[in-house]
């Protein structure tokens with residue numbers, strides 16, 4: 001892909017797979033369920049995903065081609081949807097890495113996680129402690145982390161402010177618990193599991209200082225840069241995104257920052273504006289071509305190597 005540093009292979013560390021079954025699960029949560037998935041998605045003004053995940057994968061691959069993106073994570077974005085990510089990866093393993101979301105409190109969490117890593121070949125376990133109201137230090141999380149302790153696997157832990165746009169648009173309740181979202185809680189866990197690599201999205205989504213503290217102490221934690229990073233408005237004074245990058249680079253270094261777009265739905269598709277903003281900022285900061293290659297794809301490729 002063409003970047004301020006010339007041609008670089010770009011890999012995206014944060015994108016959601018909004019599959020047919022993802023929307024079907026949301027539909028069932030509606031007080032007055034839409035007639036079907038197509039009706040629900042039409043109500044959002046989005047393009048309904050094909051029921052066949054291989055066809056959805058083809059839609060994504062064409063989108064990556066259109067922008068010159070080499071590869072992206074596709075994250076199954078609701079517990080129980082790991083098969084959709086597996087189908088997409090199987091359809092095109094050259095272009096996708098599959099991540100999956102698990103609720104560690106569910107009775108089948110360990111078996112689901114084992115199957116997702118070992119049988120489905122997925123590579124990222126996504127934990128959203130605020131969403132299901134558990135502590136990342138809960139003993140029920142430990143066996144999941146043990147399964148993730150292998151090359152080519154990561155644990156994605158959402159911290160900070162959590163708002164799920166699609167739930168909001170559908171008027172679904174989001175009874176989350178922000179007291180479970182402090183990255184400081186992850187410190188003890190990351191120290192106890194040095195063989196597990198953790199990724200925190202959006203620079204900690206508001207807990208920027210805490211996220212920097214964690215990264216300074218734990219070399220097995222990386223950050224993704226995804227989305228608009230509107231959490232900056234919680235800080236006084238509000239930093240620019242350039243200042244956020246500068247400080248994150250100072251503590252984490254270029255080897256632990258992963259570019260992410262947070263793309264999800266069609267017809268928007270791959271959210272190029274995030275790439276344009278962030279690549280222009282990093283070029284302005286004088287980031288070297290070598291560091292840019294790491295941030296915009298090399299780091300993810302290294303973490304995903306089995």
Ligand SMILES: [Zn+2]
Nearest residue numbers: 014015016262
């Ligand atoms: Zn996201």
